[in-house]
Amino acid sequence: MKQDVQELITALAHSFxxxxxxxxxxxxxxxxYSIGEAMLDLITQNTLKN
Known part of the structure; x- marks a missing residue:
């Protein structure tokens, strides 16, 4: 997952x-927007677990 995100960020940088x-x-x-929304969901889920 982490590598996928890093590759995505690299691709975005090249696009810019x-x-x-x-x-x-x-x-x-x-x-x-979708990435940000997914990150917020993960943060919310982790916060609720703790």
Missing amino acids: CKGLSLEESEVLGMLL
């Missing part, structure tokens, strides 16, 4: 360096 079209930016925004 190359420049993005409007459509690519929208997809990237949705992806980042």
Whole structure:
């Protein structure tokens, strides 16, 4: 899981360096939103367990 996230972040960094079209930016925004939402869910679950 950790390696997958690292690879994703690397891919995102390369995308920013190359420049993005409007459509690519929208997809990237949705992806980042989904990642953030998943991270918040994990944090919430871990907090409730403790």
